[in-house]
Amino acid sequence: MKEPVLEVRHVSGGYRESGVLGTRKRYQEVIQDVDFCVYHGEILGLVGESGTGKTTLTRMILGMLKPESGEIIHHTKRPQIIFQDPYSSLNPVYTAEWAVEEPLRVFGKYDAKERKRRVYEMLERVKLPRECWNAKPDDLSGGQRQRVCIAAALIQRPRFLIADEPVSALDVTIQAKILDLIKELRDDLDLSFLFISHDLNVVYQLCDRVLVMKSGRIVEQGDIEEVYNNPKSEYTKKLLEASL
Amino acid sequence: MTKKDSSIDPKSFLIVGAVITLLLVLVIIVGMFWTPYSPTAMKYGRFQSPSWNHIFGTDNFGRDIFSRIVKGAGNTLVIALSTVIIGAAGGILIGSLTGYFGGAVDVVLMRVNDALTAFPSFLLALLIVSLVGPGSKYSVVLALGLVFIPSFARVTRSEFASLRSRNFVTGARLTGAGHARIIFVYLLPNTGRVLLPALTIGFNNAVLAEASMSFLGIGVTPPDSSLGYMLSEAQSMVSIAPWYALSTGLSIVLLVFGVGLIGEGLQARAKEVD
Numbered sequence: 001m002k003e004p005v006l007e008v009r010h011v012s013g014g015y016r017e018s019g020v021l022g023t024r025k026r027y028q029e030v031i032q033d034v035d036f037c038v039y040h041g042e043i044l045g046l047v048g049e050s051g052t053g054k055t056t057l058t059r060m061i062l063g064m065l066k067p068e069s070g071e072i073i074h075h076t077k078r079p080q081i082i083f084q085d086p087y088s089s090l091n092p093v094y095t096a097e098w099a100v101e102e103p104l105r106v107f108g109k110y111d112a113k114e115r116k117r118r119v120y121e122m123l124e125r126v127k128l129p130r131e132c133w134n135a136k137p138d139d140l141s142g143g144q145r146q147r148v149c150i151a152a153a154l155i156q157r158p159r160f161l162i163a164d165e166p167v168s169a170l171d172v173t174i175q176a177k178i179l180d181l182i183k184e185l186r187d188d189l190d191l192s193f194l195f196i197s198h199d200l201n202v203v204y205q206l207c208d209r210v211l212v213m214k215s216g217r218i219v220e221q222g223d224i225e226e227v228y229n230n231p232k233s234e235y236t237k238k239l240l241e242a243s244l
Numbered sequence: 245m246t247k248k249d250s251s252i253d254p255k256s257f258l259i260v261g262a263v264i265t266l267l268l269v270l271v272i273i274v275g276m277f278w279t280p281y282s283p284t285a286m287k288y289g290r291f292q293s294p295s296w297n298h299i300f301g302t303d304n305f306g307r308d309i310f311s312r313i314v315k316g317a318g319n320t321l322v323i324a325l326s327t328v329i330i331g332a333a334g335g336i337l338i339g340s341l342t343g344y345f346g347g348a349v350d351v352v353l354m355r356v357n358d359a360l361t362a363f364p365s366f367l368l369a370l371l372i373v374s375l376v377g378p379g380s381k382y383s384v385v386l387a388l389g390l391v392f393i394p395s396f397a398r399v400t401r402s403e404f405a406s407l408r409s410r411n412f413v414t415g416a417r418l419t420g421a422g423h424a425r426i427i428f429v430y431l432l433p434n435t436g437r438v439l440l441p442a443l444t445i446g447f448n449n450a451v452l453a454e455a456s457m458s459f460l461g462i463g464v465t466p467p468d469s470s471l472g473y474m475l476s477e478a479q480s481m482v483s484i485a486p487w488y489a490l491s492t493g494l495s496i497v498l499l500v501f502g503v504g505l506i507g508e509g510l511q512a513r514a515k516e517v518d
Contacts, residue, residue, distance in 0.1 A: 062418060080418060089411035093433045103419035149415075156419060 003040040004075060005160045005192045006061065010035050011070035013060060029068070030056040032216045038160065043186060043193040045207035045224070047200060047239065053216040054196050058162055061194070076160045076192075080153040084165035086145035090137040096148045097123070097133045103156045118155060125188075126151045126181060143174035150181065154189065162194045167202060179206050200243040204228060212236045254512030261505025268499055272321055275314030283311040284467075291485050300491040304481055309488055312474060313495050319470040320499070323385055324450035330389025331446060335396020336439070340427050342397070343404025354401065357394045365391045369453065373462050381470070384463045388453050392446055399442050403435040437514040444507030448500045455496055471496050 014030035030053040038044045048054055059065040061072060062081060083089040090099050100122055104115045123133055126147040137145055146166060153161060163182065167175040183206065185191060197203050203210055203224070210227050212220040212235065219233045231237045281298075286305040294301045300309035338357075342350040360368065372387035407413065408431070416426050455472030457463035464470040471492055478489035 064414070064417075078418070078420070081415065083411040083415070085411060089415055091412045091430055091434070093436075102416070102421075106416075106419050106421045106425065152415070 004037040005040050006038040006075065006079070006194070007071075007073040008034055008036050008057075008061070009071050009073065011057075011060065011067045011072060013065065013067035013069070014056065015065075027068075030216050031060070031067070033070070034213075034216075034218055035070075036211055036218060036221060038192055038194050040159075040192055041186070041190065042208040043182070043195050043206055045203035045210035046194060046196045046213060047198060047203055047210060048213035049198060052213045054213060055164065056216075057213075058164055058194075058196065061162060074160075076158065078156055078158050079160045079162060080156065080158045082146070082149050082153050082161060082163045082166045085169055086142055086149055087137070087169075089149050090145055092137050095134050095136055096128065096140065096144075099137075099148055100151045100155055103152060107156055119151075122151045122155050125185070126154075141174075142170050143178060146170065146178055147181070150178075150185070154185065154191075157189075159190070160192045160194075162196070164196045165198070166195075168197065168199060175202065182206065200228075200239060212239065254509045254516065257505045257509030257512065259509075261502050261507075261509060264498065264502030265506060268317070268502060269321070271314060272318045275311075276318055279308075279311035279314050281308035281311045283307065283315045283469075291481075293485075294487050294491075301485060301487045303477070303485065303488055309491055312469065313471070313492060316469040316471050316474050316492075317495055317499065319381060319464060319468060320451060320454060320472070320496075323381055323388075323454045323464070323470065324447050326385045327388040327392060327450040327454070328443060328446045330385065331392025331450075332396050332439075332443060334389070334393040335398075336400045336432075338393065339397040339400025340404050340432065343401035344408055344423070344427055344431065346405070346408075350401075354398075357397055360394045361398070365449075366453065366456065369457065370462065373457070381464050381468055384454055384457060388450055388457075391453075392450065396439075396442065396446070399438055400435060403438055404431055407431050407434055441507045441511040441514065444503050444510065447503050448507070451496065451500055451503075471499075 011034045012029060012032050014028045017026045017028070034057060036044075046054055046057075056065065058081065060067050062079060090096075094102075097119060101115055101119045104110055104118060110118065128144060128147045128151065132140055132144055137148075140148065150166075166182070167178050170178065179202065182193065182195075186193060195203065195207055207224050209222065210224050211218050212227070212233065214235045220227060220231065220236045227236060228240065231240055284307065286307055289302060290304055290306045291302065298308050298310065300313060303309055303312070338353060342353050368391045369387040372390055373383050376383040376386060404427075413426060413430060416430055421430070451471075454463055454470060455475060458470050458472030459476040461476065464473045466473075474492045475489065475496070478485070478492050482489045
């Protein structure tokens with residue numbers, strides 16, 4: 001819990017609306033002075049209502065959006081993301097196996113045999129039933145799809161992943177299984193996670209530390225037990241009361 | 245996946261359409277190498293009505309109509325296919341680039357596209373033929389091909405625009421996939437659902453457009469022939485040799501009907517998936 005894998009340093013930013021030929025530009029700030037680290041081996045929770053800028057922050061960390069000020073320092077290569085909606089995160093025309101192999105094809109370092117070996121190993125690891133390996137997304141359940149997405153995100157062996165509400169589209173029983181899988185993978189593969197959720201119970205089950213975000217600012221951060229048992233900000237108290 | 249209200253299975257459309265089309269194509273391909281009679285020889289007796297020897301009869305020069313239809317249909321098929329290939333290739337290229345990248349180029353090109361679709365396509369084709377110079381099947385192919393680009397571009401663009409923000413595209417970018425890979429490997433296969441029916445509709449429109457142009461005398465001219473050209477010939481002798489117009493017209497109908505059924509089936513199947 002010492003080495004940071006990601007440092008977000010006083011980051012502010014948002015969207016610039018561009019007019020028809022890129023002339024008019026209106027700026028809307030979404031993130032204000034956000035400052036935190038993700039440490040090696042931890043699962044850091046990020047909670048907050050929808051519209052507080054969680055997704056915007058994600059896009060900045062992934063380099064899809066430039067912060068207006070502050071800096072984001074990655075200490076790992078190629079962070080990956082697991083999306084909330086497993087229905088749109090898989091290409092409907094290709095099989096599960098294809099989806100997991102694709103990042104390796106893009107990466108281009110291994111031959112076909114080595115790729116297959118890695119893909120099968122990863123599919124075993126995420127416990128996708130063998131009969132689903134050749135199925136297309138339409139024939140998979142939400143939980144199975146999410147396992148495929150996790151496998152695809154892990155196949156390039158990233159050290160750091162963002163999980164953007166990975167279980168909120170799933171049934172409660174499936175949720176628990178996926179959460180267990182994430183924990184197991186963290187331990188086995190030595191991963192670090194930024195786990196985004198609006199569900200405080202899920203975050204409590206899974207995370208080591210937690211950030212609470214409101215209107216683009218972090219209003220509280222700390223160890224999970226500490227924050228849940230002894231919330232300092234009014235907003236955190238309100239959130240906790242609402243979820244109990 | 246709810247049951248559609250129409251009681252006919254789209255699969256049966258597909259099968260019947262495919263059978264008709266395959267049979268016709270087979271006859272046409274055989275006709276490119278062999279026809280029962282020479283399609284140009286004028287020695288079979290003028291205006292013979294259909295018989296076992298000449299199943300569609302003979303025309304005013306004593307040529308066997310069946311052999312001529314097989315040859316003419318071959319030309320029509322080649323023209324329609326080339327037209328669709330030009331139109332689809334151009335349209336898919338423009339549509340995928342504008343739909344994927346968006347921005348100013350997208351806005352400008354799509355307005356041009358809208359302006360072009362505001363004209364009846366037939367009028368545009370006429371304009372292009374008169375610019376290129378009429379009289380060969382290449383000018384017909386070029387004119388119709390160019391005219392078909394906007395509709396394919398629009399269909400492709402709207403699919404790309406709705407697909408590009410899907411998570412699997414974002415995920416692909418994060419793994420390092422380049423634009424070309426995303427366009428061809430990720431997005432294009434997903435547009436098949438709408439593009440395949442569009443291709444069959446385009447083919448039929450091309451057959452009909454070629455027929456009308458040749459009928460009006462700005463399409464195929466002798467020594468080439470096509471179904472449309474033959475139909476215009478046939479109309480001048482419709483009272484003496486009605487079988488000529490009838491057999492030629494029915495050939496066009498059959499060709500369009502077969503491919504139309506395939507398109508209908510594909511469309512129904514695509515809707516079922518939605």
